[in-house]
Amino acid sequence: xxxxxxxxxxxxxxxxxxxxxxxxxxxxxxxxxxxxxxxxxxxxxxxxxxxxxxxxxxxxxxxxxxxxxxxxxxxxxxxxxxxxxxxxxxxxxxxxxxxxxxxxxxxxxxxx
Amino acid sequence: xxxxxxxxxxxxxxxxxxxxxxxxxxxxxxxxxxxxxxxxxxxxxxxxxxxxxxxxxxxxxxxxxxxxxxxxxxxxxxxxxxxxxxxxxxxxxxxxxxxxxxxxxxxxxxxx
Numbered sequence: 001x002x003x004x005x006x007x008x009x010x011x012x013x014x015x016x017x018x019x020x021x022x023x024x025x026x027x028x029x030x031x032x033x034x035x036x037x038x039x040x041x042x043x044x045x046x047x048x049x050x051x052x053x054x055x056x057x058x059x060x061x062x063x064x065x066x067x068x069x070x071x072x073x074x075x076x077x078x079x080x081x082x083x084x085x086x087x088x089x090x091x092x093x094x095x096x097x098x099x100x101x102x103x104x105x106x107x108x109x110x111x112x
Numbered sequence: 113x114x115x116x117x118x119x120x121x122x123x124x125x126x127x128x129x130x131x132x133x134x135x136x137x138x139x140x141x142x143x144x145x146x147x148x149x150x151x152x153x154x155x156x157x158x159x160x161x162x163x164x165x166x167x168x169x170x171x172x173x174x175x176x177x178x179x180x181x182x183x184x185x186x187x188x189x190x191x192x193x194x195x196x197x198x199x200x201x202x203x204x205x206x207x208x209x210x211x212x213x214x215x216x217x218x219x220x221x222x223x224x
Contacts, residue, residue, distance in 0.1 A: 009124035012117050017193070024200035072204075075197050081129070082194060085187050088136035092184075 003055070007078050010054035015039070016047050020070065023057060027069035115167070119190050120165035127151070128159050132182065135169060139181035 010016055019033060034044045048068060051057045057075030059066050122128055131145060146156045160180060163169045167186030171178045 004129065005124050008120050012121035012124060014117060017116065020197060020204060024197055052210060070197060070200060070204075072201050073133075075201060078150075079194055079198055082187075082191055084131060085136055086191055088182060089184050089187060 004081055005077065006054040007056060007074055010056055011048050011078075013047070013050075016051055019047055019051065020056065023068060023070050026061065027067040029067050030104070033068070037101055115170050116190065116193055117187055118166040119168060122162050122168055125159070125162075128163055131156070131159055131163065132168065135180060135182050139172065140179055145180070202211075208222040 011020075015037065018037065022028060022036065024035060030044050030048065033048070034041045037044065048057065051058065052068075055076075055077070056071055057068045058071045059068050070106050123132075127149065129147065134140060134145060134148065142153050142156050142160065145160070149156065158203045160169065164171065164180075167189070168183055169180045169186075170183045171180050
């Protein structure tokens with residue numbers, strides 16, 4: 001079970017969000033990740049360690065390469081938590097729609 | 113435009129996530145929030161300040177009451193960012209489905 005504290009904390013950094021955005025288009029090695037970010041490989045590795053610890057990415061072993069990719073479990077966990085807020089907002093909009101429908105029908109009654 | 117750094121950072125605390133979960137079922141005052149959490153009102157107020165600063169909740173003024181509720185803009189902002197990862201995972205699953213379909217049709221060819 002991924003830890004939501006460490007997952008959300010890992011997302012609170014723009015470089016780490018950018019790394020996840022890059023991995024969203026496919027797996028990449030530290031070297032491949034370091035290039036577009038103009039960061040040293042140790043700096044990228046530190047960010048990857050945080051993302052790995054938070055359960056948001058996983059590494060694959062392929063010979064001497066260690067490509068990283070998104071970890072579905074961790075992302076699904078934060079998404080499921082957020083779904084609760086998303087549903088709450090959607091319900092509020094539904095309630096607003098109902099109020100507007102009632103208001104419109106009231107308006108119609110006022111028409112002589 | 114809500115700041116994603118402060119928004120995700122605010123979500124990295126279990127009490128703050130619990131406050132948001134409570135507000136998902138409707139607005140509440142500091143006093144109403146303090147009760148179920150068995151926390152002092154100043155402690156709750158500090159958490160509310162962080163959530164407000166992160167653009168995740170707003171306060172309404174109603175006489176002497178200051179009920180808080182979810183702030184749609186802030187929640188939509190983090191949800192939209194997360195949608196990018198969600199879509200990437202969905203595409204990966206689609207690709208996996210395609211691979212499985214091809215594998216099954218290949219299997220069928222093998223049947224004499």
